Structure formats: C-alpha cells, structure tokens
Amino acid sequence: MAFTHRPLPTLTELLASASVVSLPLNTRFRGVDAREALILRGPEGATEFSPFVEYDDVESLAWLAGAIDFGWVPTPALLRESVAVNATLPAVAPSAVVGVLARYPGCRTIKVKVAERGQTLDDDLARVREARAILGSEGRIRLDANGGWNVDEAEKAIHALAEYDLEYVEQPCPSIDDLWEIRQRVKYMGIPIAADESVRKVDDPLEVARRGAADLLVIKAQPLGGIHSALDIVERAGLPVVVSSALDSSIGIAMGAHLAASIPVLEYDCGLATAALLTTDVTAEPLIPVDGAIPVRRPTLDESLVQQSLAAPDRDAWWRDRLTRVYGLLVELSESSGRHGA
C-alpha cells in the first residue's frame, strides 16, 4: 500500500485536531444504530478516521493512512463536479422499503443488501421484489451479499433473484476462490460479479483482478489507504469500478466523492449516498443525494453540530487510544519502507 504523505503529521497534531462523534442512524445497518467516527482537522480540510469498531489495529492502518491523505495531501485533479449514486437499502422488512428509498431522491440505481445473517432467501426475494416494484422496470438493481453465501447458496439465490433484473452481485461469497467459482457458474446468465471485501480486506487488493475472479471492483478510499492509493489500484486493476463508502459522515463521503471525481471513466453509479442514513451530520450541508447525484465538494465542519454529536467520554477515550496505537503502526511502517527505499 502506498502512503503518499511524508512526513506524517505528528500524533500531537492529530489528537489536538480530533473530535469523536456518534451519529445516530435512521435505519439499522450492519447491526448498529449509530455510527462512530473520529473527525480530524487537517490543512486541506476536515477528514475522517472511522474503521468499524470491531476492526483490529492492523486492519485500521490503511484507514488512518486514508484519513491523513485526505486531510494533509492535496486531492488529484477533479474530472467531474457531481457523482451519480445508488440508493443503499439495508436488510429491512418489505414494509420499510418505501420509507428508506424516499431518502434517495432521483436515484435510478438501488443497492439491496441480501444474505443478512438470521434472514432467509425468501426475505431477500420479498425485499428485492418491493424495491423493483417501487423503482419501476427501468432502474437498476444491484445486490450486496457481504460474503454471506457459500457457492451453492449463491448460485441458488442468484437464480431466484435474477427475475428482478440484476445489474451485478457484490461479494456473493467470502473468498477469492469462491468468487471465481460463482462467476463461472453465473456467467451464462450475464450477471456480473463485483468484489468488495476481497479488495479491501486482503493483503493484495489486485489479486481479484489478476485472477479474473470478478467483473468489477468496489473501491473504498479510506480502507484502501486514501484517494491516491485507491486511484493507483484502479489504474492497475484494469477493471470497471464502483466507488463506495463505508457508512461515513459527509466528511468520509467527500473523500469518496473526490476519488470518484478523479477516475477518468466511471461506468457505474457510486455507493456514496449513505449520509442519507444518518439522522444528523457534522456539516450543515451534508453530501446527500439530490437528483440522484452528490456534489463533489469538501463540506466545512459545523462546530455546533460536532458539539451536539460528541461521543460519550469513554468512547472518546477509546477512539483516541485507537488513533494512538494505529499511528504507532503507521510510523513503524513508514520507517521500515523508508529504510528499504520503497
């Protein structure tokens, strides 16, 4: 992973610029009702460090590199002023679908979460049927299983869900081997396979592309070490990409929007509309979709909104400890790569 910022800002500088916030969700997502994030104030503007709380320090390393990249390094040249986005539909009951989709005005593409633990294929069928009924026959529906199926389950589910006309299926199975296998099995149906976790949670983000295990890649700026590092991966992968977020505040969404705006060819709507799932944000001008797109700009922090969303003292301390530990790993890594001339 390429860490472009040298020298690193000091830990003192990072901690002094940090606020830890807890942003309640209007729809339960990934088993949580609030999203915690550590917001940093860098010379380029606000940035966000927000690996999910269950991620370990090693996995969080790339997220910190990504946060520093957006706050301390100028962004690449922007090729567009807005980015078309998909509605993200969490694994809610069919009766809740219409209410969630109302939060994404103008979106012609819906990403439906499927294969949720504790649910069945019938639950997925009912949710996707409802989404298709509301969207109409011309909008696009993509699925995201977050690796929730084995290959046989994925094959069965994709056969059953295909009647709703699928744009692609994201991470149907957990491993790269299984992605390769399911891709072969459904190729004749013309349904592309996208890789997400197999890009951002593995040692080599290019392995999927090299092995032909997916038709397209989901690219997330923060977990891939930042905009510059993600852009490098996109260039080297040679596959179409979907730029997505990880349920960030509008600051993290802006990082994704700047990445999306610097990619020459974007064939797919991006997964950058999830600020619509937050009940409150850290800026007065959140990056939520209007006419199916979000603008490419850096929101300024609204300090009173930040104050109102500050996390409880124990959570604030937890995030500062995490930042301190992960920063230590980042320093080790940049020193060892400096020694090896990388």
Ligand SMILES: O=C(O)CCC(=O)c1ccccc1C(=O)O
């Ligand atoms: O891509 C989108 O539409 C939104 C982002 C998203 O789905 C997501 C959000 C948080 C954690 C994981 C994921 C994911 O794509 O798997």
Ligand SMILES: [Mg+2]
């Ligand atoms: Mg995904």
